[in-house]
Amino acid sequence: xxxxxxxxxxxxxxxxxxxxxxxxxxxxxxxxxxxxxxxxxxxxxxxxxxxxxxxxxxxxxxxxxxxxxxxxxxxxxxxxxxxxxxxxxxxxxxxxxxxxxxxxxxxxxxxxxxxxxxxxxxxxxxxxxxxxxxxxxxxxxxxxxxxxxxxxxxxxxxxxxxxxxxxxxxxxxxxxxxxxxxxxxxxxxxxxxxxxxxxxxxxxxxxxxxxxxxxxxxxxxxxxxxxxxxxxxxxxxxxxxxxxxxxxxx
Numbered sequence: 001x002x003x004x005x006x007x008x009x010x011x012x013x014x015x016x017x018x019x020x021x022x023x024x025x026x027x028x029x030x031x032x033x034x035x036x037x038x039x040x041x042x043x044x045x046x047x048x049x050x051x052x053x054x055x056x057x058x059x060x061x062x063x064x065x066x067x068x069x070x071x072x073x074x075x076x077x078x079x080x081x082x083x084x085x086x087x088x089x090x091x092x093x094x095x096x097x098x099x100x101x102x103x104x105x106x107x108x109x110x111x112x113x114x115x116x117x118x119x120x121x122x123x124x125x126x127x128x129x130x131x132x133x134x135x136x137x138x139x140x141x142x143x144x145x146x147x148x149x150x151x152x153x154x155x156x157x158x159x160x161x162x163x164x165x166x167x168x169x170x171x172x173x174x175x176x177x178x179x180x181x182x183x184x185x186x187x188x189x190x191x192x193x194x195x196x197x198x199x200x201x202x203x204x205x206x207x208x209x210x211x212x213x214x215x216x217x218x219x220x221x222x223x224x225x226x227x228x229x230x231x232x233x234x235x236x237x238x239x240x241x242x243x244x245x246x247x248x249x250x
Contacts (some may be wrong), residue, residue, distance in 0.1 A: 022207065025185035029174060030250055031082060031090055031127035032075035033184050037234070037242040038063060039071035039078075040191060064243050066121060067114060079112050081121050082246060084131055088147075089154030089249020091129040092162045097143035106166040108138045126171040127250055128161050154249045161250060174250060183230070184237075184245075190227060191234030200227045 028036065038044055044063055048071055052058065059068040064086040069078050084091040111124040120132040132138060133145070144162070146155045161172050176184075186207055193203035204213055204227040218224060237245065 022185050022189035023182075025188050026178070026181040028075055028181075028185075029127040030176060030245060030248070031080065031087070033188075034064075034082075034242040034246040035069070035075050035078060035080045036188055037191075037237040037245075038065075039069070039073075040188075040195060040238050041071075045071045064246065066116065079114070079123065081114055081123060081129060086243055087129070087246050087249075088151035089158050090127060090246065091131055092155075092158050093131045093133055093145040094135075094142040095133050095145055096135060097141050106163070108142070109165045124162075124165055126161070126165075128158065128165065128171070130162065151247075154247075157249055172250070175248060183233075186230050187234035187237060190231040191238060194231045194235065200224060200231065203227050203231065 025033075025036070047060060048068055051068060057067060059065045061083070064082055066081040066083050067079075069080050082090060084093060108122065108130060109124050111122040111130070113123075114121045115136070118131060118133060119135045120138065122130040122132070122138065124130065132142070144159050146152065146159060157172070164171060174181075189207055190203050193206065201213065201218055201224070204221075204223050207227065207230070208223055213221065213223060216223065233241075
């Protein structure tokens with residue numbers, strides 16, 4: 001695999017944890033994990049660098065993004081908006097709604113805002129997004145639009161997350177277990193190593209510690225097989241697997 005400069009610019013995690021390194025990645029939410037894998041994709045990086053200067057807001061549908069995002073920006077700083085069709089458990093579509101007097105109308109929480117021909121896009125905390133279809137502002141009462149399809153359960157969970165956010169309550173517990181978060185974090189570290197051209201042994205040392213590897217003969221070490229699997233899984237996530245991760249919701 002050809003070496004590629006690390007998208008993070010250093011060994012420090014874009015998550016900015018106190019300990020740095022791969023463990024800080026475990027703090028990311030599902031949409032942030034998806035972006036971290038996508039921004040390492042060399043094809044996406046080339047497309048972003050060569051996008052049409054006359055229409056810089058366009059992005060190929062296959063990436064799942066609504067707007068192009070600079071791959072040099074990590075999850076902590078990038079304004080990433082996903083398309084509703086690829087992230088039904090993350091994007092909540094809303095429309096204007098008239099209600100009877102006396103009803104308590106919840107206000108949308110503040111967030112990062114982008115406009116498009118579909119309406120207003122708002123990215124809230126914990127990766128949740130809102131799409132105000134055909135609207136230019138977020139004033140007035142809203143109705144949630146939930147398509148009754150195979151993803152209905154995901155849509156309901158995302159709507160519940162929005163309801164909690166509007167009431168100032170913490171987001172629902174992530175569907176990712178800590179073990180899954182740690183595995184994804186290790187996949188990112190292993191992927192970065194392979195993109196830099198590091199050996200599997202070097203990657204294993206960064207992931208598990210040199211003292212652990214030294215206890216086994218490397219060629220037959222169980223950690224060698226584990227490291228190879230992590231690197232391959234990271235590559236698969238980078239090459240499109242992140243969309244499956246994203247589709248599962250928050």
